[in-house]
Amino acid sequence: MHPPFSLIWFFITAGISIGLFNFVYFLELLTLFGHQTAMPRQAVLISLATSLVLIALGAIGASFHLGHKLRAWKAIKRFHTSWLSREAVFSGAYGFTLFLYALSYYSNQNLALQHFLGILTLILGWLSSFSTAMIYASNKFVPEWNTSLTVLYYLNMYLMLGASSATILTALFAPQLSGEFFFLTALFLVLGFFFRLFFNIRQAFISHPTLNEALNLAHNRPMRVIDTGSTTNNYCTTEFYYKKGKELLSSIVPLSYILTFLIPTFLTLYALITTRHELIFIAPAFAFITLGSFLERWCFFVEGNHVQNLYYGIYPSQGYSLRKGYTEHKKTIIRY
Amino acid sequence: MEIGGSFYDRKTYSTCYMCACRCGIEVYVRNNKVTYIKGNDVHPTNKGVLCAKGSSGIMKEYSPARLKKPLLRVGPRGSGEFREIEWEEALEIAASWIEEARKKGPQKIAFFTGRDQMQQINSWFSSQVGTVNWAAHGGFCSVNIAAAGLYSIGGSFWEFGEADFENTKYFMLIGVAEDHSSNPFKLGIQEMKRKGGKFVVVNPVRWGYGAIADEWVAIKPGTDGAFFMGIMHALFKYNLVNWEFLKEYTNAPWLVIEAPSTPKDGLFYKDSEGRPQVFDKKSGTFKPADRIVPEDLDPTFIGEFETKEGYKVRPAFDIFAERLVKEYSPEQVSKITGIEAKDIERIAKEIGTIALYHPTILPIEWTDVWGRKHKHTIGRPVSFHMMRGVASHTNGFQSARTVFLLMMMLGVVDVPGGFLNKPPYPKHIEDLPKPFALKSPNQIKYGETYPGPHLGYIQSPDDLLVDERGRPVRIDHAYSWWFPMAAHGCIQNVIPAAYEQDPYGIEVLMIYMANMAWNSSQNIPYIIKALTATDQAGNYIIPKIITIDAFYSEQVAYSDLVFPDATYLEQWFALSLLDRPPSAVDGPVDAIRHPIINPKANGYDVKGWGDVMVELGYRLRLPAFLNEDGSRKYKDFKDFLINWQPRPGVGALAGWRGKNGDKHFIGEPNPNQLEMYLKNKGFFYYKLPENMRYYRHANKDYQEWALSVGFIKKVAPMVFNFYLEPLQTFRLAGLGLWEGKNQPPNDPILRERLIKYFDPLPFWYPPFEEEISGKEYPLYAFTQRPQWMYHSWDSQNVWLRQISTRNYLYMNPKTAKELNIEHLDWVIVESRVGKVKCQVFLTNTTEPNSVWTWNAIGKMKGAWGLKPEAEEGSLGFLLNHVVPHSIKLGTKEVFYGDPITGHLAWFDTKVKVYKAQDQTPETWPQFEVKPLEHIKEHWTELLRYKP
Amino acid sequence: MQLALVIDLNTCVGCHACATNCKEWNTQASFGPLSDFDPYGKEPQGVWYNRIMTYEVGDFPHTQVFHLPKSCLHCQDAPCVPVCPTGASYKREQDGIVLVNYDDCIGCKLCSWSCPYGCREFDEADKVMKKCTLCIDRIYDESLPPEHRKPACVLTCPAKARFFGDIEDPNSEVYQMVKKRNGFVLFSDMGTNPANHYLPRTETDVKLDEHILEHENPLFLEVLRRHHVS
């Protein structure tokens, strides 16, 4: 698949926004149960502002993916069937309730209201991320994506982005919490690493459909594309296949592992082991995570092989399977 | 959004010209722009369907490649530097150039026409100018098949005839990728397939039609002649021969004299009245062949006799049978063709049993020319169509003859289920026109008209166009000793001959609708040299080139003066019965085109060639363009189409003649004739009654009618030439035994050529290139027509070029493996005359001795309204660069072509292919011309056509 | 009712006529124009509703070739419809045609991601998704003569390989063809249930009646004898 920049952008921005809010509000929530976990007001306000700005930037960025931005509101119409519609609704609602929550927090409204809005935002944030993940995971025609791993991994990435950004906040404003947060970051990094690894390993085991299946013809002999009906590219060969990307993939994948997981894990673990829960470790770790995630998302798209590519002969080849097809030995004998 | 709504304010009917198939179209127009073109449902050619090209006609109309105004060259030839001039100036220049040349001798003007659909009118115009040097495109296209057919059965394929798809049960398509007629073929093949018929494709490549073939015969190129001899061997062996047909309608039983070293050798044995003889088994005597039917003779086919004069005579069939038996057993043929012997036998049995034992019997009564009444019409449901795979080899004429003989042996000519002629064909072979036999190039003087047809079917050396020393009279060497039966002329030789001034130099070369500077010539680097070479004084050796074209083609770029033609949607035109009409098997059809769009309103200052011709004719004061008082005879081409009469009562169009339009075929001009055509949806179709539709070579009612409308000259059996005696006259000439007035020059190589190839019975010999290129160049290289493009002229079409902006060299993976070539490698294709670099595509659809590519997709950069960076110029390539244009015979360079007809043998080309050292993804060689200024203005980034 | 095309691979010669006629009709009709980018340049790229591909099967000399015209298959369980967030991509109740409403389409391309056949093409100029409409603007146009109320590609196909009709109506030509000729669909196991069907290639063989063959044509033997051929 051709990686759309706008969607990668949305992933990062929404990821940080929702992830960060998730942790910051979670700390607020814990106070209800008597824990003294809340961050300083200033830190909360910064985090809310960050989350708000990011989700807004994300929405604006994602709209660049749309042909008709002004009609984007129409995307709510198919809520009952479309994960994209749900994503639009939930992420919009998340942004809105986040704003209300921030307002109520800022103006010190009564706690019930605050927490009502907070919980709502938390749920909407998760629904929004789940919906986004489901857009990919539910697509049967890109077998690399079509797995619950995609969702789990996606949510974990949000947590990873959230935890690492929250760690920065704690390092700055609530050092007493940063130990836990360094730990959380490391945890989600390691989980993320394994999810990603499984995601990659799985790719080697997916049984891809074959051209014979796509054409539903002659399952007993190899088939090859000899003419695609156009010698230049068209929408189908550019949207679903990214030749340059495929060529770069083998170098970008390791790079994204290194940037997203290895370096940040090393930094956070080092901080944990040496108990130096300092900005100097988490800030670069966060930067690497963000940059790495950009590349990782890019890979996610490029790795996806859409089955329509079979018709163009640009799909990983799997030979052919011995199955009964339609053209074999169907002979009309004419007798004169 | 709104769905529906009217898409036109005007609907009219015309004839498509995205190719030469002449399909009927319905054209929908809104605001002087075409919105939609649909096939004309009631047109007999295409019955409502349209091909890929036809549906893209709109994009031809609005192509940036279109010429806007007359052009005069200002830079050197080939630079692409022109000045736009007004029509008045253009016509004046052309008239003065032609006039000057005429004064030096009318033969100094050479007018050659390519995808021409008004050959009779163009030939007639050339006659008015006085030049012998006119021909259309057949020399590089179809003459081997056309001539083999006309000389054998008085008809041929395409406009001449086609398979009876309605009734045939076995259709064999030989060496065809697309051909004319595109749509009728597809309609026909599906019809016969649906009825359960078997469709066999004989072709080194399986693609296009091959996809739906029931059997693919993967033949080695250049060996079809052998394959069909093998088939005939098996037919004879298993007695699957239609003896009745051979006896009544062909000269197979006629007796041939075997008297080596005498002038009678190989000629028919005739009685004192000149009647060819057969040996009648019943009476045991020689009898005139024309008594076979009336006296119910039983002529022998096999045997040897002695005549009272002491000649040894044998039936023509006997000589042929000996050849079949000795040289063409399936095992022998298998070695040549690469087709297994058992398959050859089986195919022969299949067609033989179907033709002979499973006839189609139609309840149609008919009467033959001898007066016998037949209760039924008996059909033989086996049919064939062949084209350039057979034609484009130096053995093409004889190979094509094998198929016509096969058709005779099965009796499938003009019978239900077999091959059917289209009126005005068939014709009596002996009555076919002959070219006027000019005896020296400057025999016609300034002001005289050329007295006869330019082209036709000669019968002996005495009909040649050679001077007293045996040199060619025509610039293209047609009807010379080297290409005696060049029935269509040899357009491909014009540029080389004019450059080499052999036999003489010319002054003005006029090219109408042919891309001679590019895809229609061989060895393009050489052709470009010929077009741009200068003498010591710096003048071009071909001094003046006038081109009539609608687009900025390579040919235009190499011209001095260019007339911008109107498109097919913008001019009056007749698809005439005098020419190659859209006739159907059930009766003659002719049709028109008319101006549907006004080009002026769209900014094009163009004129149809017809209008230009009428104007030039008047300015040159050619007699036929003037009234007796010297005033102008024809206002314009429309007026010409209505009033021109080459013979009294006969005009360009046959329908609705006579003052009131109440006469067909023959009648005075009708001033409202064209309107009547329009009212009838653009065409005239005269459907013949059932009893006149078959066996027209011997059908009395048909022939009487055909005589009455001037299609034929007599009512008499048309005897098919199983044995083609005229060829023997050339052989005799080669042996020094010809008793006529023209004798070949004393050149042993030429004489040997006449002796070897002019065999009156077909045989197979390897393509010439086999001997010269031999094992050093092991592969055959050829082209195929893409179904979605017509030669070079569709490359400018935005829609069609999206299907292919470039081409590949297709090759069998086994061949590639031996050559260490991998899929998509860049390779060099090298022949004995040149090299091309291109990209390989491996496919199992291609026989291992062959490599091929799509025809005419490669372009000169900057031509055709395409941006210079377009892939056509850098990834597309032209195979023509490696096609030889001549062959060295002894010390003489002779134009490369079939020794009988001169047909350019494109597919003889033999090459070696190897991996290119430089794998940069670019073809080589590349050529470039400057795009015209106005074209650049059309280079939009986004095209959204919605009138 | 489910309108659909049935395409006969046994007569399709891959001529591209249906593709260009589709382009020609649709570019000027209700769902047009179909934009062409860089039309005269290096990478001409346009929107098409119908494309023709060619495949080979097997190794020489047992090679089979077939052409595959591919336009929207108007799937009965069209996966491209539910994913559309706006409802611009919809399947008509009354005849099963899958359409895009250009006024609602926001150009998110998700529907094209959800089509396993590659049958939707995005028009970068209009910024909306486009696809075969089954010529809805022809088949219901009462100003056209009844015999012309068919998809443009069907009317133009020179090999008569394309048929149009109600695939659910047992009396329709298309239904019966699919039944009789063992019609099949592309990617049958993708859960899409395509409405368009293809009719497979069949090979016609001639059964030789050997008994009528004369094994030794006396004339043939005579020639052999006379010329001493063994």
Ligand SMILES: Nc1nc2c(c(=O)[nH]1)N[C@H]1C(S)=C(S)[C@@H](COP(=O)(O)OP(=O)(O)OC[C@H]3O[C@@H](n4cnc5c(=O)[nH]c(N)nc54)[C@H](O)[C@@H]3O)O[C@H]1N2
């Ligand atoms: N390698 C190879 N070369 C071949 C062949 C092959 O098989 N292989 N085939 C050969 C054969 S059979 C043929 S017939 C030739 C065909 O080749 P050509 O007869 O040369 O056909 P085109 O290339 O289409 O060129 C025709 C010219 O007509 C112009 N034209 C188009 N429309 C109009 C119009 O309306 N009016 C006028 N006045 N001009 C117009 C075009 O711009 C173009 O310059 O190619 C030959 N060349």
Ligand SMILES: Nc1nc2c(c(=O)[nH]1)N[C@H]1C(S)=C(S)[C@@H](COP(=O)(O)OP(=O)(O)OC[C@H]3O[C@@H](n4cnc5c(=O)[nH]c(N)nc54)[C@H](O)[C@@H]3O)O[C@H]1N2
């Ligand atoms: N779409 C389209 N239609 C056209 C044209 C066009 O340019 N485009 N051009 C028109 C013109 S001018 C012409 S002349 C006709 C020509 O129409 P075709 O006769 O179809 O000409 P080609 O495409 O050259 O096809 C030649 C075929 O012969 C095969 N072949 C090559 N060598 C041999 C051989 O030795 N033996 C056999 N049996 N086969 C062989 C090739 O594989 C190829 O399939 O088409 C006409 N129709």
Ligand code: SF4
């Ligand atoms: S075959 Fe196609 S291009 Fe040729 S005349 Fe017919 S519709 Fe036009």
Ligand code: SF4
């Ligand atoms: S028009 Fe008909 S024959 Fe041609 S590609 Fe389309 S379906 Fe096949």
Ligand code: SF4
């Ligand atoms: S073919 Fe593709 S676009 Fe058409 S209905 Fe099926 S899934 Fe949707």
Ligand code: SF4
């Ligand atoms: S591109 Fe248009 S039609 Fe397709 S899913 Fe998005 S909004 Fe719906």
Ligand code: SF4
């Ligand atoms: S039905 Fe209409 S829109 Fe669909 S492919 Fe055919 S012509 Fe194109």
Ligand SMILES: [Mo]
């Ligand atoms: Mo031709």
